[in-house]
Amino acid sequence: xxxxxxxxxxxxxxxxxxxxxxxxxxxxxxxxxxxxxxxxxxxxxxxxxxxxxxxxxxxxxxxxxxxxxxxxxxxxxxxxxxxxxxxxxxxxxxxxxxxxxxxxxxxxxxxxxxxxxxxxxxxxxxxxxxxxxxxxxxxxxxxxxxxxxxxxxxxxxxxxxxxxxxxxxxxxxxxxxxxxxxxxxxxxxxxxxxxxxxxxxxxxxxxxxxxxxxxxxxxxxxxxxxxxxxxxxxxxxxxxxxxxxxxx
Amino acid sequence: xxxxxxxxxxxxxxxxxxxxxxxxxxxxxxxxxxxxxxxxxxxxxxxxxxxxxxxxxxxxxxxxxxxxxxxxxxxxxxxxxxxxxxxxxxxxxxxxxxxxxxxxxxxxxxxxxxxxxxxxxxxxxxxxxxxxxxxxxxxxxxxxxxxxxxxxxxxxxxxxxxxxxxxxxxxxxxxxxxxxxxxxxxxxxxxxxxxxxxxxxxxxxxxxxxxxxxxxxxxxxxxxxxxxxxxxxxxxxxxxxxxxxxxxxxxxxxxxxxxxxxxxxxxxxxxxxxxxxxxxxxxxxxxxxxxxxxxxxxxxxxxxxxxxxx
Numbered sequence: 001x002x003x004x005x006x007x008x009x010x011x012x013x014x015x016x017x018x019x020x021x022x023x024x025x026x027x028x029x030x031x032x033x034x035x036x037x038x039x040x041x042x043x044x045x046x047x048x049x050x051x052x053x054x055x056x057x058x059x060x061x062x063x064x065x066x067x068x069x070x071x072x073x074x075x076x077x078x079x080x081x082x083x084x085x086x087x088x089x090x091x092x093x094x095x096x097x098x099x100x101x102x103x104x105x106x107x108x109x110x111x112x113x114x115x116x117x118x119x120x121x122x123x124x125x126x127x128x129x130x131x132x133x134x135x136x137x138x139x140x141x142x143x144x145x146x147x148x149x150x151x152x153x154x155x156x157x158x159x160x161x162x163x164x165x166x167x168x169x170x171x172x173x174x175x176x177x178x179x180x181x182x183x184x185x186x187x188x189x190x191x192x193x194x195x196x197x198x199x200x201x202x203x204x205x206x207x208x209x210x211x212x213x214x215x216x217x218x219x220x221x222x223x224x225x226x227x228x229x230x231x232x233x234x235x236x237x238x239x240x241x242x243x244x245x246x247x248x
Numbered sequence: 249x250x251x252x253x254x255x256x257x258x259x260x261x262x263x264x265x266x267x268x269x270x271x272x273x274x275x276x277x278x279x280x281x282x283x284x285x286x287x288x289x290x291x292x293x294x295x296x297x298x299x300x301x302x303x304x305x306x307x308x309x310x311x312x313x314x315x316x317x318x319x320x321x322x323x324x325x326x327x328x329x330x331x332x333x334x335x336x337x338x339x340x341x342x343x344x345x346x347x348x349x350x351x352x353x354x355x356x357x358x359x360x361x362x363x364x365x366x367x368x369x370x371x372x373x374x375x376x377x378x379x380x381x382x383x384x385x386x387x388x389x390x391x392x393x394x395x396x397x398x399x400x401x402x403x404x405x406x407x408x409x410x411x412x413x414x415x416x417x418x419x420x421x422x423x424x425x426x427x428x429x430x431x432x433x434x435x436x437x438x439x440x441x442x443x444x445x446x447x448x449x450x451x452x453x454x455x456x457x458x459x460x461x462x463x464x465x466x467x468x469x470x471x472x473x474x475x476x477x478x479x480x481x482x483x484x485x486x487x488x489x490x491x492x493x494x495x496x497x498x499x500x501x502x503x504x505x506x507x508x509x510x511x512x513x514x515x516x517x518x519x520x521x522x523x524x525x526x527x528x529x530x531x532x533x534x535x536x537x538x539x540x541x542x543x544x545x546x547x548x549x550x551x552x553x554x555x556x557x558x
Contacts, residue, residue: 054363056552076365085362090356094265107364108255149360 002109005068007157007188008053012062015048022048024213025062027129030205030223032156034187035179039196039205040060041241042118045212046192047087050159066248067156067188084157087162087192089146093135097126097145101152120148124178142169147175154223158182160191164198175201196233200224208240215240253364255374257382263344263349263382272340273386279332280390281419284397287325291317296312296404315403321513322404323414326394327475330508333421334457334501339388341425342449345432348375349546351447351450353436353553362551374547376539379429387422394418417511421533424504428453431539437545441501457501464492464499464522494521500534501528 008030015023023045030036040046052055053066057077067081092101105113121127126144134142143163150158151179164172165216169227172195179202182187193199199206199220205224208216216236223233263269300314305312361371390529393412393467398404406414436445458468459468465482472478482488496502497521506527509515521527 051359051552056359056362076367079363079365082363084359086359088356089360091360092355092357094262103254103258104360104364106249107366109251124415138551161341191532233523 006030007034008036008064008066008190010053010062011064013049013064014053015052016060017046017059022080022212023052026214028207028217029212030188033183033186033187033203035183036191037199037206038190038192038209039194039199039206040209041235043191044209044241046209047161048212049209050161050190050192051083054159055157070111080153081156081157082117083150083153085146085150085158085160085163087165089142091134091142091149094133096131097121098130099146099179101148102147105152108154115232116152116154120152124148124162139166142150143167143175144172147178151234155187157190160189160224162192162194164193164195172198176210178238198236208237210241251364251370252373255371256378257379259348259351259375260381261346263264263378266347266351269340269344269347272336272343276332276336276340276386277389277393277481278350279336280329281298283328283332284326284393286328291325291401291404303351310462311312317403321410322406323410323417323512324400324514325401325404325512326371326397327509327512329338329421330475330505330512331392331473331478333390334436334504336423336426337390338428338453338457339450340386341379341383341429342432342446342453345379345418345542346379346436346446348379348433348440349453354442358553359548364480368547371549372543375433375546376430376542379433380426383425383429383489384422386425387418390421391415392419395449395494398454411515412531413511413513420504420511420531424500427500427531427535430535430542434538434545437542437549447490456499460495460499461502464488464495464502472501475505475509478502479509479519481519482522492522493524496521497525499523500530507531
């Protein structure tokens with residue numbers, strides 16, 4: 001696997017259903033080790049983009065690679081290199097945290113699955129939840145176990161779809177700290193979000209999607225230098241995203 | 249461990265935790281026991297009467313006729329099993345097959361599985377092999393109960409050929425139940441709602457069990473649940489000649505009951521199979537078709553969806 005290639009690279013990646021285009025041809029490069037914040041209104045195509053990049057959906061056209069693995073021709077290697085936390089993550093309610101994580105670790109085909117599960121639970125501070133069934137968990141607890149399943153196989157690129165959705169401020173803060181630690185270990189993070197404050201605090205680059213089209217993409221330094229404050233970031237967002245929403 | 253092995257083990261463990269599955273399996277086991285008891289009770293009664301009659305004949309110096317139990321095939325005393333396998337056995341397989349995919353979808357974990365390094369074919373293999381083992385467990389349970397019943401009856405003596413035919417009968421039952429389980433996997437994978445996923449295989453099962461035999465041979469539903477009356481010849485009429493010819497090759501339940509009766513030795517003399525296609529071929533074609541349906545369902549499964557509102 002090449003290390004000089006971008007973590008995520010797309011060229012003309014598109015998805016259409018008949019006459020409706022959910023994702024306009026997307027050209028995007030995200031460097032390794034970045035935390036990329038993907039902004040956009042409801043139905044802009046953010047989740048669709050993540051589903052395409054995680055191989056859950058087939059694109060109508062274009063090419064893409066993640067961690068140097070081609071989306072069309074090297075799907076298994078690509079899946080080995082990614083972690084995915086969907087919005088409102090759900091797990092097997094009847095299983096315990098440890099059982100859920102062991103199952104997903106085994107499916108990811110890592111050799112030290114059992115040790116790695118214990119390590120990840122400790123890393124995320126959920127060891128005390130190990131033998132409890134998921135059915136009894138709050139949203140924040142589920143989110144942490146969901147994150148654990150996403151990183152249990154040491155992915156190079158982590159895709160997070162609205163990871164702060166439904167979390168209280170403490171949960172948001174804890175998540176941010178975890179993501180910073182993961183990023184510090186070299187993991188690239190691709191994060192869909194609505195929260196401009198989170199983007200301003202955590203991300204190294206941002207992209208804005210509007211009606212399936214990428215309308216802005218730059219580093220956070222450039223944005224800060226140009227706009228200077230979170231309010232200015234909000235102004236930028238509102239200026240590139242039309243005020244009407246489309247169906248998801 | 250391969251991904252399909254992991255999925256198979258996980259699916260079986262999940263099944264074992266489900267109360268619905270436990271209930272259906274318990275019901276199947278209970279009915280198999282009832283079937284075996286009925287066969288054992290009837291045979292024991294005849295044996296007891298024969299023993300009393302033998303004493304009387306001997307006391308009066310008359311020739312002793314042979315035991316009627318030993319006249320027919322000893323396996324025939326388990327003939328009710330054919331009906332229970334085609335009813336509760338097939339329905340159990342439908343519930344198990346349906347839960348195979350539905351458990352993952354309802355849990356909302358399909359996106360997490362779909363983003364893992366495995367092919368959809370691995371997913372299909374894992375689910376189908378788990379179904380095969382679960383249904384195999386039901387067939388084995390019926391087999392053990394049946395064999396134990398035959399073994400404890402003093403007047404019943406089975407030769408190696410009988411045991412082989414008994415094994416073939418339960419293999420046939422496994423194939424029959426698998427067919428419906430596979431249809432359930434395919435339907436639940438393709439259906440947009442949980443209800444439709446369960447309704448499709450159930451309707452197919454009801455049609456094949458009760459409607460089709462009525463059309464091909466005037467076997468009414470009440471007759472279809474009796475191992476002997478389900479094997480009646482079709483009325484002599486142009487309509488039934490035509491319907492037997494056209495629909496007979498698709499009459500899976502009749503093919504199974506015919507082969508079951510043949511193996512267990514209670515097939516009425518001279519009764520032809522329904523339609524021109526040999527019953528075993530009908531069963532094999534149905535099994536292959538339902539296997540392809542399940543495979544296609546798993547390969548086309550929408551891995552983006554999950555949760556109760558999916």
